[in-house]
Amino acid sequence: MVASVDQIITTINPDLYYKTSDDKILAKKELAEFKELIRTEGFQKAAAKAKTKSESTHTLIYDSSSETLEPIYFFILDLMNDFGLKPEKLVDNFSSTPGSGHFAELGQRATIMQQQASKIMGDVNTVLRSVLNLVYDLKEFKIRLQSYDGLKSKKPEEKDSAILALKQIWMDKVDIAKGNSSIKGMALGQAGFQTLIDAFLVAKDAKDVKKLDLNDRVKRIVESRVQEFNIWMNESEKELRKRYELEKNYLRSQVNSLKLYARWVKPYLKAATELESKEMGRAPALVKTFNTIMLELTLLGKSKLDIADEALKGNIPADFAKPKYFSKVKRQYYSCILVDFSFRGIPQRVSQQAHFAFGGRAEVTFKSYVMNDDELKKFEEELKKSEVDDVMKLVEGTTSASLGPLEEEINSFLEEKSIEKKEEKMKVKDWFEPFTSLFGEGEKKAEKKKDEKKEIIIAPDSWMEKNYFRKLAAENAVSKMFDLFDIYKKGHGMESYT
Helix, strand or coil: CCCCCCHHHHHCCHHHHCCCCCCCHHHHHHHHHHHHHHHHHHHHHHHHHHCCCEEEEEEEEEEEEEECCCCCHHHHHHHHHHCCCEEEEEEEEECCCCCCCCHHHHHHHHHHHHHHHHHHHHHHHHHHHHHHHHHHHHHHHHHHHHHHHHHHHCHHHHHHHHHHHHHHHHHHHHHHHHHHHHHHHHHCCCCCCCCCCHHHHHCCHHHHHHHHHCHHHHHHHHHHHHHHHHHHHHHHHHHHHHHHHHHHHHHHHHHHHHHHHHHHHHHHHHHHCCCCCCCCCCCCCCCCCCCCCCEEEEEEEEEEHHHHHHHHCCCCCCHHCCCHHHHHHCCCCCEEEEEEEEEEEEEECCCCCCCCEEEEEEEEEEEEEEEEHHHHHHHHHHHHHHHHCHHHHHHHHHHHHHHHHHHHHHHHHHCCCCCCCCCCCCCCHHCCCCHHCCCCCCCHHHHHHHHHHHCCCCCCCHHHHHHHHHHHHHHHHHHHHHHHHHHHHHCCCCCEEE
């Protein structure tokens, strides 16, 4: 169960907005039990069970099947802008009955978006497999090249270790192709050649071979194999470094392709998600064969309390407008207006057009609250958690989260300096940006981890905040909310409930 917007606000400040019984003793007990519920079950679970109240509440009801619902929404939206509330849309859900034409129309559009997204995601997976294979190939190349880098070391022990490692690779990968005539084949399978492996590993050139205390037959074999190894060592290093650079360039090309596919798939994924109908359970208005749609919209507008202006008006002591008092203000307070729209409409196709018009019953509820800076930050954080459903988490997990451990390795190759010039830098976050921005995850990874660990602690109101700022912001919120309610009510003759 997902918490509503007003339930989240209530859980942020239960002392003000948790609805308890009128009995003072019982109310204190209920509030303590709810706070314990937040501590034991977590914020989201507790919020979904919150009983809400506000500073004040008003409701408008408008019922007309012949007039569309859009004018109601846009009139209130424009009115909130005129009041300086700068409204934001927090909730936008719909559910239409399976028997309606609207359901069939949106179902077809959603299917097209899903098919296009699925097709591009298939290409993404193909390129992704290529990227993973390239990463592991480059890791193997890098390990091999470390032995060649050791040949240039000024320390004799490191140089000798590198030569021994390369000789072992040569015996296992190159010389072994000779079968019974290979060094290991003769040393392990033929009598008289038991010292062949040790002699090959010790000798560095023809002069070292001649110094060995071995019979001439073994010396001749060792001498020819040492010469072959030295030629292979010089040529293989050139080829390996060339292959390594080619693989890095190919990795960069595949990463660019992945970024391009991610940008292409973003609008389809977003459209398919927004066209999904919300499950409204046992809502009695949604009868399967009826031509009905339910819409849920929520707007939040907020206006910052101007302390200096209020002091000049005489609403708070004039001393608060002085710099020495004003500098002590650590948090700003906001008058918040929450407007919930609940539409029950009858979708009607506009003549010779592909879209629908909605007439029906609109219930608009106005609620006023007060929040400070800390409470607003907590509200934004918890609202994001409540909005991300299981499908979103699954998609997000298959993109940025699952590839997080590879970020460092991919960057280590793409940010390496080439022989001639430094390669252009490109981080994993850049080519996954379309996915991360879709799910609200555009911040830097380090900052994201830091935010996850750091919990927002809301400090209690100071005496000045409680008795002046919050109180005055609440009065402003109630006044503005009533003005919104009253202007629309008088202008449209709606039936109202308080």
